[in-house]
Amino acid sequence: MAPFPQSSPWILPTTKPKSSPLSFTGWFVLVAALVGSYHLAEISPGKLLHTQGGSSLWGLLAEFFPPDLSAEFLLYLIVPTVKTIQISIMGTALAILIGLPLGILATSTLTFAGILFEGGSLSRSSRRRLWMLPYLLARGGLSLLRSIPEIVWGLLFVRIVGLGPFAGVLAIGLAYGGMLGKVYAEILEGVKQSPVEAVRAVGARRFPLVVYGLFPQAFPNFVAYSLYRWECAIRSAAILGLVGAGGLGQEIEVSMKMLNYPQALTIILVSFILVTLVDRVSSWIRRTLL
Amino acid sequence: MAPSIEIENLVKVFDGRVAALDSLSLQVEEGEKVALIGPSGAGKTTLFRLLNCILTPTRGTLRLQGCDVTRLSEKSLRELRARIGTIYQQHNLVPQLRVAHNVLAGKLGRLSTARALWNFWDPRPDGDVVRALTQVGIAGKYWERTAALSGGQQQRVAVARALVQNPDILLADEPVSSVDPALAQEIVSLLADLAQEGGKTLVVSLHSVELALAHFPRIVGLRGGKLYFDLPPDQITAELLSGLFTRCEAERGVPERVLRGAVSPVFPLDSPYDKA
Amino acid sequence: MTAPNASPVQSRPLWGAGKTVVLLVGAAILWSYLGTGSNLLLPFQADGRHQVALFFSQLFPPNLSASLLTRALRGSLETLAVSIMGTLLAVLIGFPLGALSAYTVMGNRRFSEAEGSSAVARLWRRLIYDGSTLLLNFLRSVPELFWALIFIVAVGLGPFPGVLALGFHTGGVLGKLYSESLEALDSRPLEALQATGASTLKVFLFGMVPLALPQLLSYTLYRWEVNIRTAAVLGVVGAGGLGQDILVAMGLLHYQDLATFLIATLAIVIAVDFLSTFLRLRLIPS
Numbered sequence: 001m002a003p004f005p006q007s008s009p010w011i012l013p014t015t016k017p018k019s020s021p022l023s024f025t026g027w028f029v030l031v032a033a034l035v036g037s038y039h040l041a042e043i044s045p046g047k048l049l050h051t052q053g054g055s056s057l058w059g060l061l062a063e064f065f066p067p068d069l070s071a072e073f074l075l076y077l078i079v080p081t082v083k084t085i086q087i088s089i090m091g092t093a094l095a096i097l098i099g100l101p102l103g104i105l106a107t108s109t110l111t112f113a114g115i116l117f118e119g120g121s122l123s124r125s126s127r128r129r130l131w132m133l134p135y136l137l138a139r140g141g142l143s144l145l146r147s148i149p150e151i152v153w154g155l156l157f158v159r160i161v162g163l164g165p166f167a168g169v170l171a172i173g174l175a176y177g178g179m180l181g182k183v184y185a186e187i188l189e190g191v192k193q194s195p196v197e198a199v200r201a202v203g204a205r206r207f208p209l210v211v212y213g214l215f216p217q218a219f220p221n222f223v224a225y226s227l228y229r230w231e232c233a234i235r236s237a238a239i240l241g242l243v244g245a246g247g248l249g250q251e252i253e254v255s256m257k258m259l260n261y262p263q264a265l266t267i268i269l270v271s272f273i274l275v276t277l278v279d280r281v282s283s284w285i286r287r288t289l290l
Numbered sequence: 291m292a293p294s295i296e297i298e299n300l301v302k303v304f305d306g307r308v309a310a311l312d313s314l315s316l317q318v319e320e321g322e323k324v325a326l327i328g329p330s331g332a333g334k335t336t337l338f339r340l341l342n343c344i345l346t347p348t349r350g351t352l353r354l355q356g357c358d359v360t361r362l363s364e365k366s367l368r369e370l371r372a373r374i375g376t377i378y379q380q381h382n383l384v385p386q387l388r389v390a391h392n393v394l395a396g397k398l399g400r401l402s403t404a405r406a407l408w409n410f411w412d413p414r415p416d417g418d419v420v421r422a423l424t425q426v427g428i429a430g431k432y433w434e435r436t437a438a439l440s441g442g443q444q445q446r447v448a449v450a451r452a453l454v455q456n457p458d459i460l461l462a463d464e465p466v467s468s469v470d471p472a473l474a475q476e477i478v479s480l481l482a483d484l485a486q487e488g489g490k491t492l493v494v495s496l497h498s499v500e501l502a503l504a505h506f507p508r509i510v511g512l513r514g515g516k517l518y519f520d521l522p523p524d525q526i527t528a529e530l531l532s533g534l535f536t537r538c539e540a541e542r543g544v545p546e547r548v549l550r551g552a553v554s555p556v557f558p559l560d561s562p563y564d565k566a
Numbered sequence: 567m568t569a570p571n572a573s574p575v576q577s578r579p580l581w582g583a584g585k586t587v588v589l590l591v592g593a594a595i596l597w598s599y600l601g602t603g604s605n606l607l608l609p610f611q612a613d614g615r616h617q618v619a620l621f622f623s624q625l626f627p628p629n630l631s632a633s634l635l636t637r638a639l640r641g642s643l644e645t646l647a648v649s650i651m652g653t654l655l656a657v658l659i660g661f662p663l664g665a666l667s668a669y670t671v672m673g674n675r676r677f678s679e680a681e682g683s684s685a686v687a688r689l690w691r692r693l694i695y696d697g698s699t700l701l702l703n704f705l706r707s708v709p710e711l712f713w714a715l716i717f718i719v720a721v722g723l724g725p726f727p728g729v730l731a732l733g734f735h736t737g738g739v740l741g742k743l744y745s746e747s748l749e750a751l752d753s754r755p756l757e758a759l760q761a762t763g764a765s766t767l768k769v770f771l772f773g774m775v776p777l778a779l780p781q782l783l784s785y786t787l788y789r790w791e792v793n794i795r796t797a798a799v800l801g802v803v804g805a806g807g808l809g810q811d812i813l814v815a816m817g818l819l820h821y822q823d824l825a826t827f828l829i830a831t832l833a834i835v836i837a838v839d840f841l842s843t844f845l846r847l848r849l850i851p852s
């Protein structure tokens with residue numbers, strides 16, 4: 001089945017794979033999906049050459065140039081920019097607050113399986129099975145949280161808590177909480193079990209056991225992944241304004257509505273700079289902490 | 291006074307097919323010092339994991355200080371574990387932590403949760419810790435990251451953790467497999483002296499037969515999960531030893547482990563033989 | 567033995583860089599908490615709970631009338647189509663740019679010496695390498711929805727600008743991931759191939775691409791999973807799909823319709839996750 005000979009890792013593929021990785025039906029479905037998608041997505045490359053208004057694509061895009069770099073507008077953008085940063089930070093913090101407990105519950109090696117549950121009497125297996133329930137609930141909850149895009153969460157929370165950055169924080173917190181929780185669980189399940197066993201063997205209580213034996217192993221990966229999510233959160237924070245959750249997105253929405261394209265371009269550039277900046281800060285934190 | 295360790299027809303089967311221990315019976319009195327020898331795959335590590343109540347026996351009885359481990363509640367099991375110290379073959383330290391935390395982890399069985407967490411935040415050494423570190427000769431490394439230490443130094447950290455725990459029964463699974471011969475000698479005599487002073491029960495598995503014969507009044511040979519002999523050192527003959535260590539391909543042993551990949555990632559293939 | 571200065575254990579520096587970072591991060595979170603007007607006690611306050619409960623109770627029961635289900639189906643299919651086409655476009659953009667921004671391909675480290683290329687040729691390679699890296703960075707740093715706003719101006723409302731938006735942003739992301747995996751390849755088989763006298767292009771086509779293919783496929787499938795989520799919301803700026811339906815239902819306060827569209831979103835997202843996992847298992851040798 002393997003399309004590439006795997007006998008020796010550095011030997012190049014030399015023979016044609018005997019069977020193609022996709023069956024005939026597979027290829028048929030693939031082609032049908034592509035053709036169907038092409039039509040459903042109303043793809044019309046022609047539009048890139050002649051737009052409805054008669055002007056060319058480049059003519060329209062030229063309306064974005066030059067960006068509005070007047071001091072007045074730049075000063076005005078400071079507050080939304082700061083708000084965007086704050087939404088991303090608080091959103092990520094909330095995501096960690098949601099993701100960590102759910103992620104722990106969704107870790108089989110912490111709830112019902114593995115070395116922590118070995119030893120002693122044989123009669124405890126039934127009680128262990130009871131812990132499957134919170135485990136499954138946490139898995140399901142995390143999946144629900146991350147399957148709804150943050151923009152949709154944003155739309156919902158703008159209705160519940162009103163327009164403004166808090167709705168953005170909640171949106172990022174819930175959607176990213178789901179992603180963080182899943183990855184935290186994977187990290188926790190992947191740690192080396194032997195040191196945990198050793199700490200358990202000295203008779204440690206459950207909580208100190210996890211603090212001494214498990215978390216230190218998971219911590220570097222937790223930090224790295226949470227920081228990566230923060231880098232994504234700054235982008236989400238920028239766009240969440242489009243649905244009324246404050247920050248730069250809200251400003252770009254206004255500029256587009258007023259057909260003030262140079263201002264919109266400025267905002268796009270500002271968010272580009274912001275994203276780059278956050279990448280830098282995040283890698284600085286990663287370097288110092290790990 | 292009940293014996294420290296009482297094993298009767300103990301069987302441990304992994305994954306329903308690998309019988310790591312096969313009706314083993316053994317009794318160790320309080321304060322006794324026992325060396326365990328046997329080829330790789332004999333079941334030494336498995337025996338230690340049963341003795342420190344990490345694994346549950348598949349069949350048979352295991353009594354520690356008179357308590358049947360299969361009948362204990364989680365709480366008394368934990369208290370029992372606190373009285374049994376283990377030095378693992380693979381050290382089983384948390385590499386990301388400082389030596390300080392790894393050594394202090396030895397005390398966890400005796401501390402309240404709050405105290406344990408405080409120690410984690412502020413891992414200051416107390417008298418016991420300093421003494422243990424000095425005994426194994428790594429006091430200067432207390433604040434280092436464990437991962438940055440050499441194999442021999444890590445082994446000494448693992449020994450220090452067990453010393454800090456100050457257990458009644460001390461189990462050591464090849465505690466000197468990654469230190470040089472001089473230090474090996476030193477650590478084994480340290481363990482033996484400690485056991486002597488504190489009247490502790492000591493069970494050590496060693497792949498160096500000379501060390502075993504030199505320091506222990508009782509030698510237990512294990513092979514294929516079964517007891518091969520249980521004798522004082524002066525009765526151990528060269529034939530017995532060669533019988534214990536000859537490879538027998540037909541028996542469940544090394545080749546099978548390699549072929550089926552039955553080794554759990556926690557316990558990679560150990561082969562004392564290539565170390566000479 | 568307990569006196570710290572008598573102990574052979576050295577004392578520890580009181581304050582490290584790690585603690586500074588922790589403190590700064592804590593301060594940043596507090597600053598953000600206040601600045602965003604967040605109220606994390608919301609679930610513990612009676613009226614907060616009431617608000618949330620009221621909103622979510624209005625979603626029930628979801629409207630399952632035939633006409634609405636047809637609309638939801640149509641929106642789902644359109645979203646799916648946009649995600650597929652967007653990912654395809656992203657591959658078309660990301661693969662060439664990613665290859666050009668991988669140093670192992672452009673040979674400003676590994677293959678250049680052996681090839682004995684001239685200084686001018688090397689300068690060209692350097693320029694192309696830097697240029698494509700920069701372009702990828704830009705494509706990636708502008709979020710999909712901002713690209714969508716731009717393309718809506720260019721080609722009008724509908725799913726097409728959504729495809730372009732997904733393609734441009736994801737193209738940047740995939741390009742970076744592709745170039746990273748091309749750079750991380752085991753060099754031994756490539757050197758072996760090169761030793762036969764194969765040109766850089768041939769080494770690329772017959773050595774690097776086959777070796778990297780599983781990883782490239784895996785990244786592409788991963789981005790498809792991301793894109794289905796984005797495609798579902800592109801509608802809020804007018805780029806078609808379920809997002810548009812959600813926005814309309816919200817605007818009209820038709821919360822029971824909204825519930826149906828939310829369920830549809832969940833369904834396609836989870837379906838694509840499954841499909842992608844299936845394809846990954848099927849296509850990628852482990």
Ligand SMILES: Nc1ncnc2c1ncn2[C@@H]1O[C@H](COP(=O)(O)OP(=O)(O)O)[C@@H](O)[C@H]1O
Binds near residue numbers: 305330332333
């Ligand atoms: N967790 C495990 N799962 C499956 N098999 C195991 C496990 N641990 C040990 N074994 C098997 O049990 C046998 C004894 O192993 P072990 O106790 O590690 O021997 P020793 O320590 O004497 O080398 C070996 O065949 C080994 O493969």
Ligand SMILES: [Mg+2]
Binds near residue numbers: 331334335560
């Ligand atoms: Mg062993």
